[in-house]
Amino acid sequence: MNPCSIPTPQQDMEGDGRWNSIHNRFLSDAKGKDADVIFIGDSILQALEHTEVWNQWFAPLHCLNFSIHKDQTQNVLGRIKNGEWDHVDPKVIVVHVGTNNVENTAEEICEGIIEIIKTIREKHPSAYIVLPSLLPRGQYPNGLRDKNSKINRLLHEKVSNINKVEMVLIDKGFVQSDGTISHHDMHDYLLPSNAACRKAFEPIYDLLQQIWSEGEPEKDLTPSE
């Protein structure tokens, strides 16, 4: 059985129960909230929430961010299956996870992401699912960077014919011509800086706006307004 597709809490390696605290907060946070967009995933989206870009672009769109540092596909799957936002009715769900599955193959990770998409689809049949591609990582070329590229290719093939699932390539422009990633773009060679988030997540922002305008047909029916 593929470990990436089995809903699992993140292991409390350090012993202060922080993952569980965060998951429980998300469970209660989502109740009574009127979120149009949900971001769910790993460190990359979690870091995004602490940038100017988030405050400027995403917060005003009524976005909630349910992302946890170090989460792997099976952890995100576990949180969704455990009802993290059963009480929310989002129009769009943005998912970025897989880069932390360092011990799994690209195929396993891709399957894990597909399982997340299926689970979201069951719970929110009419929501758009947006998949920013996995970002490259490490200053120099390395196996994890290659694997993330492969996951992006595999995932793109799998989802391209699924209705209301859009994969958006956000990973271009990070790797320079000499193969390195600059610390200006990723200070720790994993998390994008504010400036890099602005470049990388602009297509996501554009897509959200496009879904907004297409997603409000009642306005088209009142041309006099």
Added chain:
Amino acid sequence: MNPCSIPTPQQDMEGDGRWNSIHNRFLSDAKGKDADVIFIGDSILQALEHTEVWNQWFAPLHCLNFSIHKDQTQNVLGRIKNGEWDHVDPKVIVVHVGTNNVENTAEEICEGIIEIIKTIREKHPSAYIVLPSLLPRGQYPNGLRDKNSKINRLLHEKVSNINKVEMVLIDKGFVQSDGTISHHDMHDYLLPSNAACRKAFEPIYDLLQQIWSEGEPEKDLTPSE
């Protein structure tokens, strides 16, 4: 032998060599830089560098920040011994490390920090060493939180009589009356938010300013000014 006091690179658990990339960048960054203050340590100080507080208070004081997510005492010790800022002549060095030594005892960790202080003293005999106390962690009371308190007590005893070493208590106000830490202060129950950094690091900022004024005795000699 105490593992906290043996200079060691952070293990490349994920396999993309990011710790080494960051250490090497610090090695080359420090050359030719005229830093008056060096921050060195772990995730807490690393997160500080990405707050408004850093830009407002610390960046203008010519601070360099050599902190790496997840670093333990032995990793910081290794970086210093490997010459990370041999070419810099700072007036003040701010050290915060130990909360990631989850597998070690308070006594071992305290010894590791003392070893860091000794090493800094050898390399920079006239620099002030400032030790912000370790912050509490976890939403609920837990063993790591207790251990950090104990490290703070032990360290305070050990350094209180050392000249030009100042321990500053920055850990008050995080734990609420019911024993919990709010996600407003620490979104992941480990890293302080911008607002919490403002409260916690104000005494550090005050001390830096005090060292500044005391460190320029020539001004006291010109009372007419």
